[in-house]
Amino acid sequence: WLNPLFIIGHKRKLEEDDMYKVLPEDSSEKLGEELQWYWDKEVQKAKKRGKTPHLTKAIILCYWKSYLVFGIFTMIEETLKIVQPIFLGKIISFFENYDSSDEASLNFAYCYAGALSVCTLILAIMHHLYFYHVQRAGMKLRVAMCHMIYRKALRLSNVAMAKTTTGQIVNLLSNDVNKFDQVTIFLHFLWAGPLQAVAVTVLLWMEIGPSCLAGMAVLIILLPVQTCIGRLFSSLRSKTAALTDVRIRTMNEVISGMKIIKMYAWEKSFAELVNGLRRKEIAMVMKSSYLRGLNLASFFVASKITVFMTFMAYVLLGNVISASRVFVAVSLYGAVRLTVTLFFPAAVERVSESVISIRRIKNFLMLDEVSPFKPQLRGSNENIILHVQDLTCYWDKSLETPALQQISFTVRRGELLAVIGPVGAGKSSLLSAVLGELPTDKGLINVTGRIAYVSQQPWVFSGTVRSNILFDKEYEKEKYEKVLKVCALKKDLELLANGDLTIIGDRGATLSGGQKARVNLARLVVFSVYQDADIYLLDDPLSAVDAEVGRHLFEKCICQALHQKISVLVTHQLQYLRAANQIIILKDGKMVGKGTYAEFLRSGIDFASLLKKDEEVAEQLSVPGTPNVKSARNRTFSESSVLSQDLSVHSQKDGAVEQPPGENALAAVPEESRHEGKINFKVYRKYFTAGANYLVIFILIVFNILAQVAYVLQDWWLSYWANHQEKLNLTTNGYNGTNETEHLDLNFYLGIYAGLTVATILFGIIRSLLVFQVLVNSSQNLHNKMFQSILKAPVLFFDRNPIGKILNRFSKDIGHLDDLLPLTFLDFVQTLLQIFGVVAVAVAVIPWILIPLIPLFILFIFLRRYFLDTSRDIKRLESTTRSPVFSHLSSSLQGLWTIRALKAEERFQKLFDAHQDLHSEAWFLFLTTSRWFAVRLDAICAVFVIVVAFGSLLLAKTLNAGQVGLALSYAITLMGTFQWGVRQSAEVENLVMFI
Numbered sequence: 001w002l003n004p005l006f007i008i009g010h011k012r013k014l015e016e017d018d019m020y021k022v023l024p025e026d027s028s029e030k031l032g033e034e035l036q037w038y039w040d041k042e043v044q045k046a047k048k049r050g051k052t053p054h055l056t057k058a059i060i061l062c063y064w065k066s067y068l069v070f071g072i073f074t075m076i077e078e079t080l081k082i083v084q085p086i087f088l089g090k091i092i093s094f095f096e097n098y099d100s101s102d103e104a105s106l107n108f109a110y111c112y113a114g115a116l117s118v119c120t121l122i123l124a125i126m127h128h129l130y131f132y133h134v135q136r137a138g139m140k141l142r143v144a145m146c147h148m149i150y151r152k153a154l155r156l157s158n159v160a161m162a163k164t165t166t167g168q169i170v171n172l173l174s175n176d177v178n179k180f181d182q183v184t185i186f187l188h189f190l191w192a193g194p195l196q197a198v199a200v201t202v203l204l205w206m207e208i209g210p211s212c213l214a215g216m217a218v219l220i221i222l223l224p225v226q227t228c229i230g231r232l233f234s235s236l237r238s239k240t241a242a243l244t245d246v247r248i249r250t251m252n253e254v255i256s257g258m259k260i261i262k263m264y265a266w267e268k269s270f271a272e273l274v275n276g277l278r279r280k281e282i283a284m285v286m287k288s289s290y291l292r293g294l295n296l297a298s299f300f301v302a303s304k305i306t307v308f309m310t311f312m313a314y315v316l317l318g319n320v321i322s323a324s325r326v327f328v329a330v331s332l333y334g335a336v337r338l339t340v341t342l343f344f345p346a347a348v349e350r351v352s353e354s355v356i357s358i359r360r361i362k363n364f365l366m367l368d369e370v371s372p373f374k375p376q377l378r379g380s381n382e383n384i385i386l387h388v389q390d391l392t393c394y395w396d397k398s399l400e401t402p403a404l405q406q407i408s409f410t411v412r413r414g415e416l417l418a419v420i421g422p423v424g425a426g427k428s429s430l431l432s433a434v435l436g437e438l439p440t441d442k443g444l445i446n447v448t449g450r451i452a453y454v455s456q457q458p459w460v461f462s463g464t465v466r467s468n469i470l471f472d473k474e475y476e477k478e479k480y481e482k483v484l485k486v487c488a489l490k491k492d493l494e495l496l497a498n499g500d501l502t503i504i505g506d507r508g509a510t511l512s513g514g515q516k517a518r519v520n521l522a523r524l525v526v527f528s529v530y531q532d533a534d535i536y537l538l539d540d541p542l543s544a545v546d547a548e549v550g551r552h553l554f555e556k557c558i559c560q561a562l563h564q565k566i567s568v569l570v571t572h573q574l575q576y577l578r579a580a581n582q583i584i585i586l587k588d589g590k591m592v593g594k595g596t597y598a599e600f601l602r603s604g605i606d607f608a609s610l611l612k613k614d615e616e617v618a619e620q621l622s623v624p625g626t627p628n629v630k631s632a633r634n635r636t637f638s639e640s641s642v643l644s645q646d647l648s649v650h651s652q653k654d655g656a657v658e659q660p661p662g663e664n665a666l667a668a669v670p671e672e673s674r675h676e677g678k679i680n681f682k683v684y685r686k687y688f689t690a691g692a693n694y695l696v697i698f699i700l701i702v703f704n705i706l707a708q709v710a711y712v713l714q715d716w717w718l719s720y721w722a723n724h725q726e727k728l729n730l731t732t733n734g735y736n737g738t739n740e741t742e743h744l745d746l747n748f749y750l751g752i753y754a755g756l757t758v759a760t761i762l763f764g765i766i767r768s769l770l771v772f773q774v775l776v777n778s779s780q781n782l783h784n785k786m787f788q789s790i791l792k793a794p795v796l797f798f799d800r801n802p803i804g805k806i807l808n809r810f811s812k813d814i815g816h817l818d819d820l821l822p823l824t825f826l827d828f829v830q831t832l833l834q835i836f837g838v839v840a841v842a843v844a845v846i847p848w849i850l851i852p853l854i855p856l857f858i859l860f861i862f863l864r865r866y867f868l869d870t871s872r873d874i875k876r877l878e879s880t881t882r883s884p885v886f887s888h889l890s891s892s893l894q895g896l897w898t899i900r901a902l903k904a905e906e907r908f909q910k911l912f913d914a915h916q917d918l919h920s921e922a923w924f925l926f927l928t929t930s931r932w933f934a935v936r937l938d939a940i941c942a943v944f945v946i947v948v949a950f951g952s953l954l955l956a957k958t959l960n961a962g963q964v965g966l967a968l969s970y971a972i973t974l975m976g977t978f979q980w981g982v983r984q985s986a987e988v989e990n991l992v993m994f995i
Contacts, residue, residue, distance in 0.1 A: 002925075002928060002929060002932050005018065005020075005870060005925070005929070006866065006867075006869075006870050006929075006932075008870075009869050009870025009873055009874075010866055010869045010870065013873055014870065014873035014874065014877060015877075016877065016881070016918070019877065019921040019922060019925060020921060020924075020925065021921065022917045022918075022920045022921050022924065023924075026136075026139070026140060026143070026920055026924065027913070027917055027920075028143050028144075028146070028147050028912070028913035028914075028916035028917050028920070029147070029910070029913045031140050031143050031144035031147065032143070032144045032146075032147020032148055032151065032913070033147075034062060034144065035058065035059070035062050035141075035144040035145070035147075035148060036144075036147070036148050036151065038058040038059075038061050038062045039053075039055065039058040039148065039365070041058070042054065042055075042057055042058040042061075053362070053366070054362075055358050055361060055362040055365065056355075056358055059141065059358070062144075063137065063140075063141065066137065067134075067137055067184070067187075070130060070133045070134050070137070070188065071188050071191075071192075073126055073129055073130035073133070074130055074188045074189070074192050075192070076122075076126055077123060077126045077127055077130060078192050078195075078196045078335075078339065080119050080122055080123050080126070081123065081196075081335040081336075082196065082199050082200060082203065082332070082335055083119055084116060084119050084120070084123075084331065084335065084972060085203075085328050085331035085332045085334075085335060086203070086328070087112045087113075087115045087116040087119065088116060088327060088328060088331050088965075088968055088969065088972070089207070089324050089327070089328035089331075090108075090109070090112040091109055091112050091113060091116070091949065091952070091953075091964065091968065092323055092324040092327055092328070092961050092964055092965045092968075093324045093961075094106075094108070094109040094112075094953075094956075095323075095952075095956065095959065095960065095961040095964050096322065096323060096324055096961040100956075100957065106953070106956075109953055109956075110950070110953060113946075113949040113950050113952075113953060116945070116949055116968075117942070117945065117946040117949060117950075120942045120945045120946070120972070120975060121939075121942050123938075123975075124935065124938035124939055124941075124942050124975070125935065127938070127976075128931045128934050128935050128938070131185065131931065132927065132928065132931045134184045134185050134187075134188070135181065135184070135185060135927045136924070136927065137184045138180050138181040138182065138183070138184035138185065139181060139920065139923055139924065139927070141180040141184065142177045142178065142180045142181055143916055143920055145177045145180065145361060146173055146177055146885070146916055147909075147912070147913060147916065148365065149169065149172050149173060149177070149361065149364065149365075150173075150889060150892075150909065150912045151909060152364065152365050152367070152369075153169055153889065153892065153893060154892065154896070154899065154900070154905045154908065154909065155369040155370060155905075156367055156368070156369065156370065156896075157367075157368045157369055157370040157371070157437075157439070158370070158395065158432070158437055158438065159368055159395075159396070159439075160367035160368045160369070161896075162395075162396070163367060164364065164367065165249045165252070166249070166252050166889075166890055166893050167245060167246075167248040167249025167250070167251070167252040167253075168245050168248075168249060168364075169364070169889060169893070170248060170252065170807060170811060170886055170889065170890070171241070171244060171245050171248050171811065172360065172361055172364060173885065173886065173889060174248075174808070174811045174812045174815070174886065175241065175244065175357075175811070175812075175815055176241070176357035176360055176361055177357070177361070179350065179353050179354045179357045180354065180357075182350045182353075182354075183347075183350040183351060183353070183354040185350075186343050186344075186346045186347035186350050187347055187350075187351070188347075189339055189343035189344050189346075189347045190344065190347045190348070190351070192339060192343075193339045193340050193343060193344035193347070194344075196335070196336055196339050196340070197216070197219060197336055197339075197340055200216075200332050200333070200335065200336045201213075201216050203332055204216070204310075204329060204332055207325060207328050207329060207332075208310065208314055208319070208325055208329055209314075209319075210317075211310055211311070211313040211314035211317060211319070212310055212329070213313075214309040214310055214312070214313035215306040215307065215309050215310035215313075215329075215333065216306075217309070218302070218305050218306045218309050219302070219306060219336070219340050219341070222298060222302055222340070222341060223340065223344070223345075225298070226295060226298065226341070226344075226345035226348070227345070227348050229291050229294060229295055229345070230345055230348040230349040230352055231348075231352060232291060233288055233291045233292070233295075233349055233352070234349065234352030234353060234355075234356060236284055236287050236288040236291070237288060237352075237353055237356065238356045239284050240281060240284040240285055240288060241356065241357075241360070243277065243280050243281040243284060244281055244811075244815070246277055247274065247277045247278060247281055247810075248807070248810065248811050250273065250274055250277060251274065251807060251810045251811075252803070252807055252890075254270050254274065255790075255798065255803055255806050255807060256803060258795065258798050259795055259798070261791075262795060267791045267792075270791070271787065271788065271791055274787055275784065275787070278780070278783060278784070278787075282776065282779070282780045282818070285776055285779075285818045285819070286772075286773075286776050288819075289772040289773075289776050289819075289822060290769060290772060292772065292822075292823055293765075293768035293769045293771070293772045293826070294765065294768065294769075295345060295349075296768050296823075296826055296827065296830070297761075297764045297765040297767070297768040297769075298341060299337075299341045299342045299345075300707075300711070300760075300764045300768070300830055301760050301761045301764045301765075302337060302340075302341040303330075303333050303334060303337040303341070304711065304714055304757055304760050304761075305757065305761065306333050306337075307329065307330055307333055307718070308714075308753065308754070308757040310329060310333075311326070311329070311718070311753075312750060312753075312754070315746060315750065321721065321722050322722060322961070323719075323722045323723070323960075323961035323962040323964075323965045324961060324965065326718055326719070326722045326962075326965065327965030327966065327968070327969045330715075330718075330969055331969050331972065334969070334972075334973055338976070370436065370437065370900065371436060371439060384412070384413040384448055384449040384534045384535070384566060385410065385411070385412055385413075385446065385447075385448045385449070385566075386410070386411040386412075386417075386434065386446075386447055386448075386449075386535055386566050386568070387409075387410045387411075387444070387445075387446040387447075388407055388408060388409050388410070388433075388434070388443070388444070388445050388446075389408045389443055389444045389446075390406055390407075390408055390442065390443040390444065391404055391406070391407040391408070391433060391440065391442070391443035391444070391445060392404060392405050392406060392407075392440075392441045392442040392443055393429065393433050393438045393439065393440055393441055394439075394441050395429070395438065397441075401588075401589070402441065402589055403426055403429040403438060403589050404426050404429055404430060404433060404438070404589050405589050405590050406443075406590065406591065407430065407443070407584075407586075407590075407591050408443075408591070408594075409582065409584055409591075409594060411535075411566050411568065411581075411582065412566065413534075413564065413565070413566060414563065414564055414565070414566075415566060415567070415581040415582065416558065416559075416562075416567045416568075416569060416579060416580045416581050416582075417566075417567070417568045417569070417580065417581065417582045417583075417584065418569050418571060418576065418577050418580035418582070418583045418584075419431075419568060419569065419570045419571070419583075419584055419586060420570075420571060420572070420574075420577070420583065420584075420585055420586070421585055421586035421587055422587065424588075425586040425587050425588065425589070426586045426588070426589040426590075427539075427540075427570040427586055428456060428539055428570065429589070430570075430586065431453070431537045431539055431568065431570060432897065433445060434447065434451070434535075434537060434568070435451065435453060435537065435897060435900070435901050436900075437897055437900070447535065448534075449533075449534030449535050449566070450532065450533045450534050450535070451533060451534075451535045451536075451537060451901055452524050452527040452528075452532075452533035452535070452536050452537070452901065452902060453524075453536075453537045453538075453539075453897065453898055453901035453902065454520050454521055454523070454524045454536075454537070454538050454539065454541045454898070455520070455539055455895070455897060455898050456539040456540045456541070456543070456570070457894075458513065458516035458517045458519070458520045458541075458544060459516075459520060459894060459895035459898050460504050460511065460516055460519055460520070461504070461888075461891045461892075461895065461908075462503075462504065462802070462884070462887060462888065462891060463503070463504060464498075464500065464501050464502065464503055464504065465493065465496070465499075465500040465501070465502055465504060465510075465511075465519065466480075466500040466501060468504055468519050468523065469483065469484075469500070469519060469522045469523055469526060470523075470526060471523050471526065471902060471904065472904065472907050473526055473530050473532070479526075479529045479530065480526075482529060483522050483525050483526050483529055484500075484522065485556075486522075486525055486556045486557050486560070486561050487518045487519075487521050487522040487525060487553065487556075487557060488518060488549060488552055488553065488556075489515075489518055489519070489522060492515055492518075496510070513544045514544055514545045514546070514549065516544070517541060517542070517543075517544040517545055518545070518549075518553065520541060521538075521541050521553060521557055524536060524538070524541075524557075525557055525561050525562075527902075528561050528562055528565060529561070533565070534565060534566060535565065535566040535567075535568070536562050536565050536566065536567045536568070537568050537901070538558065538567065538568065538569045538570065539570045540570050540571055540572060541553075542554060542571065542573060542576075543571075543572065543573075550573065551575075554576050554579070558576075558579075559579055577597050578597050580596075580597060581596070582594070582595070582596060583595060583596065583597060583600060585605075593605065683992060683995055684992065686995075687775075687778055687782075687992065687995055688774065688778065690777070690778040690781045690782055690785075691773075691774040691775055691776070691777035691778030691779075691780075691781065692773075692774045692777065692778075696770075696774065697774070699770070700767075700770050700771065700774060703763055703766050703767045703770060704767050704829055704833060705833075706759075706763045706767075707760065707763035707764045707766075707767045707833075708833035708834065708836070708837050709837075710756055710759040710760040710763055711760050711764075711833075711834070711837060712837035712840070712841055713756050714753065714756040714757060714760055715841065715966070715970075716841055716966075717749075717752060717753055717756055718753065719962045719963075719965070719966040720962075721749045721753070722961075722962045722965075723960060723961075723962035723963075724749075768826060771822065771825065771826045771829070772822050772826065775817075775821065775822035775825060775826075776818065776822060778817070779814065779817035779818050779821075779822075782817060782995065783810075783814050783817075786809065786810075787810075790806070802883070802887045803886075803887065803890050804883050804884065804885075804886035804887025804888070804889075804890055805883045805887065807886060807890070808882065808883045808886055811886075812882065813994040816991055816994050817994060817995070820991060821988070821991045821992070821994070824984055824987050824988055824991055825988050825991075827984055828981065828984035828985055828987070828988050831977055831980055831981035831984055832981050832985070834977055834981070835974065835977055835978055835981050838970045838973060838974050838977070839853070839974070841966065841970060842948075842966070842967050842970045842971065842974075846948075846952075846959065846963060846967045848951070848955070849948065849951075849967065852943075852944060852947040852951075853944070856940050856943065856944055859940060860937065860940055860982070863933065863936055863937065863940075864933075864982060864985075864986070867929070867932075867933040867986065868986055868989070870929060871926075871929055871930075871933070871986055871990065872989070872990065872993070874922060874925050874926050874929055875926060875990040875993065876993065877922040877925075878919065878922040878923055878926050879993075879994075881915075881918045881919040881921070881922045882919050884915045884918070884919075885912070885915045885916060885919060888908075888911060888912050888915050889912070892908055892912070930983060930986075933979075933982075933983065933986075934979045934980075934983055937978060937979035937982055937983075938975055938976075938978075938979045940978075941971075941974055941975035941976075941978050941979065942975060944971055944974065944975075945968075945971045945972060945974075945975060948967055948968055948971045949968060949971075952964045952967065952968065
């Protein structure tokens, strides 16, 4: 079912429309609600028992049944891996006791070759069937957790918001949830590894006796060592995650406030701040990378040390080695090697990481939620009322000074209440209390009717201008046109290439500041026109427009469109106070005056003097929907394209440039760009030279080659030793261990074998540590260069590029360069060199292997090229569909008060789920196409094994047992190694794309 997609990908670049729709059972909403149900149930149970809820328990209860079934695949696969060496031993024994006249033995040998071939073919299918299911299970868990995190973010109280940041929430979505994709792959090996080790030990005892204990002892010693490494790695990752949180949070603030940073020329200060945070983070990354390097090196040499210890003990006990014993033991150790030295430690490491991530997510899910604020539904228009009596509120109870103190007023239908006061007086806090965002400590708030709200900082979300205005209301042309006219938006929309269907990018990059303010006001007026709200809260919405436009908006929107509604207007513009039915004056959270405009004039109060305060002091309150830096309320720059043709610098910057309709360059925000075609070699060169000079790179290449040469020579020497022993046995009628020459011979062979083993260990460790050192340095230098480029970029760059897109580069992409790319690259290099070594040795022993190898190699080249054509695009689509998830989260947090005030949580949750489903489409294809390719590669290798097995029997007269054993055992090894190496090469190319 993937073939049509590969055909399209081979012909042209894949687009989002080419992706298969997400399966119903994989949808974000379904998965999230299911896991949320189990989590809510766990929270309720824990609350009754007075204990802390466990998110892990909720995850297990939700997924244990389906995940347990996948263990069956693991059991079948690992059993077949153990059975394979038995059949291999039988075939080698046939060559050791070869008799050309014994037809029965030959027939049995063909049966064993057939059984070996069947095992190989089943393994090729079973292995990828298991990985497909567990990776999909990981995807489901990740998607469900993201749904829950976003759902919680929409419900966070302001006290809880003070305990977390957008950067931390983004980190939960970008890093922590990704641990679930990995842990589900290896989790079953926590029980499969020990069981397989026991089974292999039993078979080895039957084959070579107690000598096998020496080899198994190595594996047993490696397990606690790798477990300790896993725990230490977990500890380092926890520290790294905390440092990453701080860096991403800082980066989010830097990117969000880049205009201010540039205005005050703070680039150098923030560069030092971010670089300092990055140095601390990279120091931890380097330590954990060294541990990973040791872990990979131990995997590389574990089987060699195991085999060496086994046969050293075997020959020192006076036994004679033979080809069948050697290669059965090598194959059995090879079968258990992946499980014990890679999958089991990886399971321990991933579980440790996941435990930390689950703890972080649980702590977030346990944060306080905003209290359900349910205004009384109106009985009739006359009953609509906003009544506040003796209201006292605290943002933080630990502070002695309340945000609001003893506030009382009543507003009825058709009245306009104006709230004035200096910066920091508590005006926005008053509105937040009415919205239910600021918890009431004392007093009463009585709200009868539905509320609409417009924030002080204009807030728009990614979508069309029309969708921002209608806010999910049904489009009715007459009413909609009325709203545009009232808010003076008609001529502005005519200047946009697609009119009101123009896409607004993240942070409203397509619109100027005044246009965004009017779009926000239009959204409020829509609720009036559509009769969907009774009480309108306006937090200084006219501060971003000039005086003439402001007067038009005040008269048409607030005085006329909302004249039959309750309106509460926070303002600094005194010219609007005459129209207010009531005015209250706030100062330091207290109400210092209340009355009508006429009453205040009669009492001789000077409004202007009340508003004077140190204008350089910013609002201390930092909450969603209000800016951290004092907005320029007194600006009167002309930016309206409706009433003025003189467009300001701000308008030009934000896209309202003087161009005829259809010519606006920013009429629509382009989707995130995707590189096309192959990765140029220059990219690889720049990547490596970013971390080391050419001399270090040359030394690195030399150590890689030396490590693989030592690795191959050790196997070849063992085969040579076994063959020499077999010839010696034939000439001396059996070796009894007492001949003096044989003692000298033993010392020579064992000495060389020991030397090669030590060389393999040393070169393997040095190679691993060097690769991580160079590549982590590259990551650090590339991060610094990218950050410097961001700091030097013009402001227009930040208007045209969403926060999520930029933040994605510094979170997810840098995370890949820190962790995933060095690990994947080292794994690819080790595997590639191992494949070359296997083929070289096999061809040297049995040259005719080249005959089937050549067409298989040609087929492989075609398959790889065919696969990469599609794989590159799918990986790029996965990357580009991920950014909107972060952008939507960031945008939602910025407009959190507006979303909650307009009761749009469900709508934005669905939008988030839609973004997640789009990403799941790309991610699912990424998983399945990888399996499509791997199955075909393993099929090629299975054919190779079958050819070697049956070809050996056909040429039985010309081959000895050692040659057959080496060729067959290497061919079996090639099967798993080959497909993994090729897939890792593709993965390296995909990851290099992030550079």
